[in-house]
Amino acid sequence: MHKLLIIEDEKLIRKRLVYGYDYESMGCLVIGEARDGQEGAALIKSLKPDIIITDINMPVMDAFDMLEETIDYLYSTIILSGYDEFKNAQKAIKYGVTEFIVKPIEEEELKNALKRAIDQVRVNKETQLFESRRRKLQGMQLIDSSMKTPNDEIAQEMVKYIKENYQKKFIFADVAKQIGYSQTLLHNRFKKYTKMTFNEYLNKYRIQQSINQLKEGKKRVYEIAIDCGFSEYKYFNKVFKKYLGMSATEFKEKV
Known part of the structure; x- marks a missing residue:
């Protein structure tokens, strides 16, 4: 199961995201929820999710600051935004955002976004494994040489x-x-x-x-x-x- 974290300041939308979708059929499990970017950053560090779904504008800390603070953690990101926020949301590309979903959220759109996020998680893990093996090999070669x-x-x-x-x-x-x-x-x-x-x-x-x-x-x-x-x-x-x-x-x- 891929670990999924929900970060959304509007309670009704957050609860719908947490409980309103059949994530299990998509190979995902919700491991936590946060009301703002500060709580989200703390949960990313402690729970190490594979995928996060996050609103863009939140109190205390917005999505950009949260992504900046957790840039060293490996996860795929799905951004939720309003129509008037979409251009602003594109700035998050530098943080490796997988998908943008414009509110109101449609189930099929969320499902497709999750599929692409899962594919990205797989690529991330394969890359991480490759890098780990490369560093290990380099270390062994360093000793041998x-x-x-x-x-x-x-x-x-x-x-x-x-x-x-x-x-x-x-x-x-x-x-x-x-x-x-x-x-x-x-x-x-x-x-x-x-x-x-x-x-x-x-x-x-x-x-x-x-x-x-x-x-x-x-x-x-x-x-x-x-x-x-x-x-x-x-x-x-x-x-x-x-x-x-x-x-x-x-x-x-x-x-």
Whole structure:
């Protein structure tokens, strides 16, 4: 069911819009009603409707101000207007208004407007899904592209250490002891050839491994965090979100 919100200051018209039409047969469900744009904006933010039907001139806040305040929320809009308001209503095109209906409202006209609004909702959701997948892919490519093998023997030894020990808890002194050089030399050498610190590379590698496990879907997120060398789940999630733009749980749901 598509969530429908009614915003109209005239009580009789609002009640008719809420109760006078068979929205269920059109795949819609009225989830709320508002008397003015201010109430409407609050309900858009809290209820996140798919479609809103709104009058254009209302007290406290009109439709234009309401659409401006909620411009970051994704929904289709059907504007109700009087004959003398139609030209003014066209200004709302920049807010992605789907339809204009001139009062008095005819049932068939409303039904057709809802059909077109539902089509727009479908397009919006497909676009949103595409963008989400694109950002996820970009995040993964960002990690992959920065994990190239450095063109330096000592830096390569450090990368090898990461790949063999990323699941364990260790400190940089352990790396220096294993490779046989001072911490300062290793730190400078690694940054010179990878353009990032050792810890940054380590975190990226661990996140890359966690992505592989999240795709498999065999373990819980906190188990994957531990498997990939993060002793604290909160820190793992913070690092994951830094590189992917979403939490590990959100990534798992999308995958």
